[in-house]
Amino acid sequence: MNKKQKVLIIGGVAGGASTAARLRRLNEQAEIILFERGEHISFANCGLPYYIGGEIKNRSSLLVQTPQRFRNRFNIDVRNYHEVIEIHQEDKMITVRNLQTDEVYQESYDQLVLSMGAEPIKPKIAGLDSKKIFTLRNIPDTLKMKTYIEQKKPAHAVVIGGGFIGLEMVENLHKAGVQVALIEAGNQVLAPLDYDMACEVHAHLRSKGIKLYLGNALQAIHEAENHVVVDLKNGVIKTDMVIMAIGVRPESDIARKAGIELNERGAIVVNGKMQTSIPDIFAIGDAIEVIDFVTKQPTFVPLAGPANKQGRIVADVICGFDRSYQGTQGSSILKVFxxxxxxxxxxxxxxxxxxxxxxxxxxxxxxxxxxxxxxxxxxxxxxxxxxxxxxxxxxxxxxxxxxxxxxxxxxxxxxxxxxxxxxxxxxxxxxxxxxxxxxxxxxxxxxxxxxTDKMHIFHWHDIADLQKRKDVTLLDVRTIEEYNNGNISGFINIPLDELRESLPLLDSSKPVYVACAIGLRGYLAARILMQHGFEVYNLSGGYRLYQFIDEEKIKI
Amino acid sequence: MNKKQKVLIIGGVAGGASTAARLRRLNEQAEIILFERGEHISFANCGLPYYIGGEIKNRSSLLVQTPQRFRNRFNIDVRNYHEVIEIHQEDKMITVRNLQTDEVYQESYDQLVLSMGAEPIKPKIAGLDSKKIFTLRNIPDTLKMKTYIEQKKPAHAVVIGGGFIGLEMVENLHKAGVQVALIEAGNQVLAPLDYDMACEVHAHLRSKGIKLYLGNALQAIHEAENHVVVDLKNGVIKTDMVIMAIGVRPESDIARKAGIELNERGAIVVNGKMQTSIPDIFAIGDAIEVIDFVTKQPTFVPLAGPANKQGRIVADVICGFDRSYQGTQGSSILKVFxxxxxxxxxxxxxxxxxxxxxxxxxxxxxxxxxxxxxxxxxxxxxxxxxxxxxxxxxxxxxxxxxxxxxxxxxxxxxxxxxxxxxxxxxxxxxxxxxxxxxxxxxxxxxxxxxxTDKMHIFHWHDIADLQKRKDVTLLDVRTIEEYNNGNISGFINIPLDELRESLPLLDSSKPVYVACAIGLRGYLAARILMQHGFEVYNLSGGYRLYQFIDEEKIKI
Missing domain, CATH: 3.50.50.60 (FAD/NAD(P)-binding domain)
Known part of the structure; x- marks a missing residue:
């Protein structure tokens, strides 16, 4: 780019701060202005729940980079408490409000980078204005919640939404000594998991004393004198505080108003060079639509890792390097107790x-x-x-x-x-x-x-049908002791080490469906049976997987 | 393969046991005989040091699979305490000695798999017959050492050889309450590391009270009445026990006698299908030469992971599947305190x-x-x-x-x-x-x-020359406090955040060699300087890396 070019960045944290720093490293002469509505341009946003729970003890460690340090190191014009309220794409200008003085002014750009992130979704229900309802996006939100817990000593909290932030809040509230109920409209927590894998997480949450309300949507919230009443589709919970964590939506209002193309979910559409539909306007981070690396379909994956990478790429592109973002695969991880x-x-x-x-x-x-x-x-x-x-x-x-x-x-x-x-x-x-x-x-x-056809498998969801059939053998090859400790209805028991001698007991005209603890002995049994002419299927994941799903059926 | 084919496997543990189990899974009819000289066909060989140190408390947990359980599950004719003493390749026969009865007999094969492993190298020095000298390969070795420590309560031990087993023994002897000295002929421990990376390991070992003798070879060992005297190239150590861990060599004597091709180090040469130079004789595990995945050169990498994989592949090949081993990359890991x-x-x-x-x-x-x-x-x-x-x-x-x-x-x-x-x-x-x-x-x-030429680097080993030159600027961009806590001789200090304003102080006709703590601030400084026309090099790894190497120079 032109050495003296002027780049404006809207929004700090992961994407915006990465972009600004990389831009400066690539171009010492450029004029770079970073606008941030809040106080902080770079904070430990993924660490906020752990400060509430006390795992992170020091409030100052939440601040990754202060505006002052960022200015000194990168010679960047950091304007915190400044909200960008409009983009004038024809004139390559933006309108900004200084939130401390209320002054409104305009700033021109050669390139504009949108990195506004995503905001917590607030459902359209009654009662959301209560002071006992919290969301978690930034440090002020965190301090508000932490202060409330320390001062009011709530005995009980309701977390609405079993996503990443919801579960982190469940754990950290529990650590802060609060009894927690989790409300989730779907039939499982953690949507990136399939139901069968979420069941073990449900069991673990229950083992920690968390009360789960799955498949149960929030209807309304009423504030009473000493507590809050949460109305669910099925039932009512009295609590002392409510955390709304039902998900986030791209913060793209100013982009929409400027005529920048958004998808139906409101995420900003960009190409591999992070360019929006309007020349010289780029977008990165939680506000954009990305391409799924595996399926090549557009998707929305608000994660810090991709935002950081996009920040680096957009800076390279603005500085004339041939770089492109190659999609998001949704790698994510969560500690749940x-x-x-x-x-x-x-x-x-x-x-x-x-x-x-x-x-x-x-x-x-x-x-x-x-x-x-x-x-x-x-x-x-x-x-x-x-x-x-x-x-x-x-x-x-x-x-x-x-x-x-x-x-x-x-x-x-x-x-x-x-x-x-x-x-x-x-x-x-x-x-x-x-x-x-x-x-x-x-x-x-x-x-x-x-x-390579050395083993054929069946799944936990096939079992209900198999249990009704008379033309199959359902065989559990675990030890007698394991079998007696719990087994799948309809399965007979022949321990693996006795299988060879027990072959005459089995009807070779019937397909055999084998189960064991995790699938290993079932495989060994399948190999023995297949080589004796049986048609055999092995239960993928074994009784261990089945058990969690089966117990879940009983619990719900 | 022919369903009724007869496969003999020499040697259990990682490779042999894997081969036998996979063979049985693929062919229920084959006759499979596993010969093992010792008692155990499958034991936790990588866990032996941790049993000595007490980390693994239960002796029984060292046994991965007993011969009896292996027979029951896989219908394999396990012959422990049987030593194969000769291969008659023309007749496709082997000669075996039953070590419990001394009976010698012959056994024919259709395919023969050699999985004899590697044995500890014993140097050609005097005094190696002492009862206070130990090696570690199998469970009897382990018990011997554990019993010695428990009964004789040695106060001091000398470990000869700073490889994986040597260092595991250092740590576990230390844990068992024994003072330890480590002798290594080379100038560093852990040959897979380069010297510069080993220096941090040396510092850590010393911090735990381990006495290191690097670049100091063993000359002889003398047993005295109450102790052992270890003669080194430089110096003499009095100790209570000696562990020989100078490395392993392929156990390939019977292969050599049978005319099977070995390399100059005595490792059995195989192709990707694990076939030796003689038809129907295969070899796997620590006794073979492998191809380095990265360099495509032949090498010797005795590790359990590759042995297991080779066991699976040789079974597949014997059963007629088109499979081949694609080289070893030497992935290895070690806990050192x-x-x-x-x-x-x-x-x-x-x-x-x-x-x-x-x-x-x-x-x-x-x-x-x-x-x-x-x-x-x-x-x-x-x-x-x-x-x-x-x-x-x-x-x-x-x-x-x-x-x-x-x-x-x-x-x-x-x-x-x-x-x-x-x-x-x-x-x-x-x-x-x-x-x-x-x-x-x-x-x-x-x-x-x-x-992409955004940064040029220099290395710790370039510093000595640079310190002699007058035509370069050596610049440390850490804070004044960090600089005063320790710095590289000849480097002047300008903290990064003051660099922009200090540019006039620097002679732009001289190349600048920048150092910081780990390389990050040096990079930022380099970007600023390069864009102001300087020729700049950044110290890769920074002062943190340099410091360990520099301290090492003083210690040796």
């Missing part, structure tokens, strides 16, 4: 909606060598393309090491790897860190076995 | 030896968001191809999250990714697990900046 939940790529809901030719495989692996202390199990659901074995997505729920496996998958998906490639990954192994056959290798091995 | 050390791909020593057109970049990143408790720094050394940016290897030393980053790199290297690809990796981010710009992204960003 002792559990870690992570996902990357697409889930089964998306694969189904887009009618992809996919299959799924459930596996369970330990985070490191079983014989080393504190080995813990994790559950993986891997979605892959049936024809090629290409990995489309994974969901992982477990304790230690979930983040590692999800990031390995994230890298594999970027590289368009197949399940065959996963079998060949050479990951670091020592007892404290992994296993010689890592969870990711195992996911690959199992899918390879399915793809 | 509080540190984690991990590496994958090649190091600089290898790149240099093969005269590759490479460059290296040192970066430092936190394992997760700084504002979340317990954020810890890790050091990365990334080796890449200069012309393309292709990642050739990485070494990482740090605390939490080192295993994750190394496995992401391992996956990226398998996918032949470049530094540009690393910048685009979308990894999971939440404050407890990572940063919006992950350590791996940062490594990519920095290399991208180097490759």
């Amino acid at each position: 002792d559990l870690t939940v992570a996902t990357t790529g697409i889930n089964e809901k998306t694969a189904k909606r887009l009618q992809l030719n996919y299959e799924k495989s459930f596996t369970h692996s330990e985070n490191h060598a079983r014989y080393y202390p504190n080995a813990m199990d994790m559950s993986l659901k891997t979605i892959y393309e049936k024809s090629t074995g290409k990995i489309l997505g994974v969901q992982i729920v477990g304790y230690g090491g979930v983040d590692k496996r999800c990031d390995i998958f994230a890298t594999a998906i970027r590289a368009q790897m197949t399940a065959y490639d996963l079998t060949r990954l050479e990951l670091c192994y020592a007892p404290p860190f992994g296993s010689a056959k890592d969870a990711v290798n195992v996911a690959g091995f199992v899918i390879e076995n399915i793809l | 509080d540190l984690t050390v991990a590496t994958t791909g090649i190091n600089e020593k290898t790149a240099k030896r093969l005269q590759l057109n490479y460059e290296k970049s040192f970066t430092h990143s936190e394992n997760h968001a700084r504002y979340y408790p317990n954020a810890m720094d890790m050091s990365l050394k990334t080796i890449y191809e200069k012309s393309t940016g292709k990642i050739l290897g990485v070494q990482i030393v740090g605390y939490g999250g080192v295993d994750k980053r190394c496995d992401i790199f391992a996956t990226a290297i398998r996918a032949q990714m470049t530094a540009y690809d690393l910048t685009r990796l979308e990894l999971c981010y939440a404050p407890p697990f990572g940063s919006a710009k992950d350590a791996v992204n940062v490594a990519g960003f920095v290399i991208e900046n180097i490759l």
Whole structure:
């Protein structure tokens, strides 16, 4: 770009601050002005819930970068408490209001970068003006909630919405000593997960004493003298505070008014160079529509990682480098009490909606060598393309090491790897860190076995139908003790190690549906039976997966 | 293969047991005999040091699979305490000795799989027959050492060899309450690391009270009445026990006698199908030569992960599937007290030896968001191809999250990714697990900046020469406080945030060599200076890396 060019950036935090810093590194002469409505241009927005819960003790550590430090280091004209209220695209000007003086003025630009982010959705229901209702987007919101908890000592809170922020608030309110109920309109928390993987999260939340109201929508909120009444579709809850966390929507009003193209959800449409429909206006971060890296379809994924990358790319593009953003795959992770939940790529809901030719495989692996202390199990659901074995997505729920496996998958998906490639990954192994056959290798091995017809599988959702059929054998190959501790109705028990000698007991004219604890012994049984002429299917994920889903049916 | 074919496997543990199990899954009819000289066919060989240190408390957890359980489950004829003493390749027979009865007999095969592993190297020095000298390969070795420690309560031990097993023994002996000295003939521990990355490990070992003798070879060992005397090239140590861990060599004697091709190090030469030079004889695991995935050169990498994968592949090949092994990249990891050390791909020593057109970049990143408790720094050394940016290897030393980053790199290297690809990796981010710009992204960003001439770098080993030159400016851009706490001789201090106003102080005709703490502020300074016409180089890895190497010089 022209060395003396003037770039305006609307909005700080992840995207805007990254853009400004990279611009300055690339062009020492450019005039760069960063407008931010609030006080803070760069704060730990993903850390806010942890300050409320007390995990992050020091308020000052929430401030990543102060306007003053940012000015000194990057020679950027930082204007916090300045709200951009209009874009005049024909004149390449914006109108700004100084929120401290109320002065309104105009500023011209050569390039304009929109990085306004997304704001919490407020449902259209009665009672939302109560002082006991909170949302969480920035530091003032955080302090308001923290002060309320410290001063009013609420005994009970209702969190509305089981997404990332909702669950982080559930955990952190619980840590702050507050009893928590979670209301979720859908039948599961964490929409990026499929229902079958969310069930283990539900069980964990309940084990911590969180009261779950799934499939139950908020209708209204009434403030009473000493409490708040939350009206649900089914039932009423009395509480001391309400956190609204039903999701976010792109903050794109000034873009809309300027005639910039938005999608039907209000997200700003950009191309790979982060250019909007209007020349010299760029947009990044939570306010934009992105292309899903896996499906190549437009989508909306408000995450800090992509926003940072887009900030770097838009600065490069403005400075004349040939760079483009190559899509978002939705890699995300969440600590839910002792559990870690992570996902990357697409889930089964998306694969189904887009009618992809996919299959799924459930596996369970330990985070490191079983014989080393504190080995813990994790559950993986891997979605892959049936024809090629290409990995489309994974969901992982477990304790230690979930983040590692999800990031390995994230890298594999970027590289368009197949399940065959996963079998060949050479990951670091020592007892404290992994296993010689890592969870990711195992996911690959199992899918390879399915793809090469060494094993056929069936799923938990096939069981209800199978239980009604007389022309199949339902066989549980776990030990007698495991079987007696809980089993799937209709399944007979022959422990794996007795299977060879028990073959004469089985009717070889009937297909055999095998179940075990996690799918491994079922596979071994399937191999024995297949080689004796049986038609065999193995329950993917085994009784361990089935159990969580089955218990959930009872709970709801 | 012929359904009734007869496969003999020599050696259990990682490779042999994997082969046997996979063979059975693929062929229920085959006759499979597994010969193992010792008692155990499958034990936690990587866990043995941790049993000695007490981290693994239960002796039984060292047994992964007993011969009896293996027989029951896989219908495999397990012959432990049986040593194979000769291969008669013309007749497709082997000679076996039953070590419990001394009976010698012959067994025919259709296919033979060699999985004998590697054995500890014993140097040719005097005194090695002492009962106070130990090696560690199997459970009997472990029990011998554990019993000695419990009964004799040695106050002091000498570990010879600073490789993986040597360092694991150092840590576990220390945990068992023994004072430890480590002798290493080379100038560094952990040969897969380069010297510059090993220096931080040396500092950590010393901080734990381990006495390091680097560049000091063992000459002889004498047993005295109450102690052992270890004679070194420089000096003598009195100790209570000695652990020999100078490395392993392929156990390939019976292969050599049978005329099977070995390389000059005695490793069995195989092709991608794990076939040796003799038809129907296969070899896998620590006894074989493998192809380095990165360099495509033959090498010797005794690791459990590759052995397991090779076991699966050889079974597939024997059963007629078209599969091949695609090389080993040497992914390995080690816990060294509080540190984690991990590496994958090649190091600089290898790149240099093969005269590759490479460059290296040192970066430092936190394992997760700084504002979340317990954020810890890790050091990365990334080796890449200069012309393309292709990642050739990485070494990482740090605390939490080192295993994750190394496995992401391992996956990226398998996918032949470049530094540009690393910048685009979308990894999971939440404050407890990572940063919006992950350590791996940062490594990519920095290399991208180097490759696209946004930054030129210099290295710690260039400093000695620079200090002698009068025609350069050596500039430290850290704060005055940091500078006063320790700096590199010859470097003047101008803090980054004062650089713009201080430009007139600098002679623009001289190249400027910039240093900061980790390389980030140096980069920002370089960008400012370059755009003002200076020729600038930034110290890769900064003072943090330099400091460890410099202190090492003083210590040795």
